[in-house]
Amino acid sequence: MSISTVITAAGKNSRMRKDQLARNLELKNKLILPFGDKTVIETTIDNALSLNVDECIVVLGHYSSEIKEAIFDNYKDKVKFIENNPVDVGLSVSLYNGLSNITSDFALCITADQPTVLPETFEKMIETSQESDDPFHTISILRRRKSGLLDTAEGLGMPFVAPRENLMKYLENEDDNLNPILRKIFADGYTFYGIKEKNKKELLNINHYDDYLNLLD
Structure with missing residues (x-):
């Protein structure tokens, strides 16, 4: 069964901008902050590209010009x-x-501010999905x-692996965060498997500037 990766990188960056203003720091989208020898989003993309998937899509929105200026030339031949x-x-x-924008049966769905989630964890998600009794309802x-x-699906969000067409039916005509939608999917009888992290940093998203500093330690 085919699988592709979708990385969402379209957020308002509002909490990070507020923190940067309070600290008198240069306003910069959190996704292009340095992370090791790359940026946050580049690390996330590279982790996804290391997997055996059919293609990788990056979805932009707010600050798309700023993000593309920082990374487009390095990734234009690798991701869409x-x-x-x-x-x-x-x-x-x-x-x-x-x-x-993908045609695969399944999608690995990631947010771009998750650079600490390791390829091994993504691989475990894919493996668990594909080896389940009913992958199209898992x-x-x-x-x-x-x-x-x-x-329960309480408190859950990305990253996850899901059947593309079935997931799209739940997302269609919705304009919301993901957790309410995941709770609907769970209530409809889908099986949810929680994959354990390799380390605690995998559970952290970069929302505030302190989150970013904690992940740099």
Whole structure:
């Protein structure tokens, strides 16, 4: 069964900008902040590209020009960039737009501010999805509370592996964060498997400047 990766990189960056203003720092999108010898988004993309997937889509929106200026030349032959239109939409719309640009049976869905999630963890998600009893009604997801077979979708978000067409049916006509949608999918009887992280940093997203500093330690 074929699988592609969709990376969402379209957010408003509002919490990071607020923190940067409070610290008198240069305003810069969190996705292009330095992370080792790359940027945050480059690390996330490279982790995805190391996997055996059919293609990689990056969905841009807010600050797309700033992000593309920083990374486009390095990745134009490796990933497909698409842009939300209109720009001011929820995460569910960004993900739907990304899924609309792939043809694979399954999608590994990642947010660009997750550079610490290791390729091995993504591989475990893919493996768990593909080896389940019913892959087309299974969500394999980075755990938040419990790992293994889950009894709730509360608190869950990306990254996860899901059947593309089925997921798109839930995302269509929605403009929301993902957790309410994942709870609907769970309520409809889908099996959710929580994948345990390799280390605690994999569970952290970069929302605030302190999150970024903590991940640099």
